[in-house]
Amino acid sequence: MTPRRPEISASILNADFGRLGAEVERAVRGGVDSIHLDVMDGHFVDNISLGPVVVEALRPYAAVPYHSHLMISRPLRYVDEFARAGSDLIVFHVEAEDPAEAVIEQIHRSGRGAGIALNPETPLEAVLPHLEAVDLVLVMTVHPGFGGQALLPEVLPKVSALQAELQRRGLDTPIGIDGGLNLETIAAAYAAGGTILVAGSALYAHQGELAPVVEELRTAARDGTAARREPAESRR
Ligand code: DX5
Numbered sequence: 155m156t157p158r159r160p161e162i163s164a165s166i167l168n169a170d171f172g173r174l175g176a177e178v179e180r181a182v183r184g185g186v187d188s189i190h191l192d193v194m195d196g197h198f199v200d201n202i203s204l205g206p207v208v209v210e211a212l213r214p215y216a217a218v219p220y221h222s223h224l225m226i227s228r229p230l231r232y233v234d235e236f237a238r239a240g241s242d243l244i245v246f247h248v249e250a251e252d253p254a255e256a257v258i259e260q261i262h263r264s265g266r267g268a269g270i271a272l273n274p275e276t277p278l279e280a281v282l283p284h285l286e287a288v289d290l291v292l293v294m295t296v297h298p299g300f301g302g303q304a305l306l307p308e309v310l311p312k313v314s315a316l317q318a319e320l321q322r323r324g325l326d327t328p329i330g331i332d333g334g335l336n337l338e339t340i341a342a343a344y345a346a347g348g349t350i351l352v353a354g355s356a357l358y359a360h361q362g363e364l365a366p367v368v369e370e371l372r373t374a375a376r377d378g379t380a381a382r383r384e385p386a387e388s389r390r
């Protein structure tokens with residue numbers, strides 16, 4: 155099975171919150187495939203970030219898909235508001251208080267894609283019952299709440315196991331990887347099976363235009379994998 159193209163999803167959590175519209179535009183000019191909006195309620199995680207009103211305010215700044223990553227305890231209460239605000243994909247946590255089936259159903263009823271996320275300490279078994287129903291599985295490679303953390307490499311075998319299970323079931327559901335992705339870690343994340351690769355501080359640590367770093371990240375993902383799978387002469 156040829157690996158899917160690595161997609162770079164820009165997390166704005168480490169962007170300049172005083173100029174978020176311009177920061178979204180900068181990421182899109184840089185060629186990112188989607189915008190990753192980290193929503194935190196100060197209860198599910200020990201931080202508070204942004205709500206539907208911010209997603210709505212940012213929607214006109216980009217045409218690429220908006221992935222709202224809900225790190226909140228009661229996603230069912232807010233699905234419709236994030237859908238109306240302009241999210242294309244709404245990702246909730248399997249560890250949240252609401253039953254996953256109900257959240258997935260509500261997201262689909264709102265006409266959006268449903269993503270399910272699991273924390274580093276959560277076993278893969280927690281999401282297996284939902285694989286047929288979701289449009290993305292987001293594997294956290296940091297403990298949620300803050301950008302700029304180091305990727306936890308011990309999570310990557312879980313990504314490989316998830317990829318194997320999806321293939322066994324004949325599902326082409328993409329795997330997202332979120333947390334600590336940079337030039338040093340992105341190849342292993344992509345090789346493990348992640349194709350929606352969230353980058354926050356790896357992008358917004360740079361002040362200028364982002365195209366070079368976005369391309370570097372994508373190439374590092376692809377070449378890191380290619381080096382292990384194909385002889386050099388076949389690479390173009
Ligand atoms: C953490 C968020 C991640 C994070 C990514 O709770 O879900 O999206 O902001 O930021 P970096 O890429 O800096 O780890």
Ligand code: ZN
Pocket residue numbers: 165190191192223332352
């Ligand atoms: Zn996130």
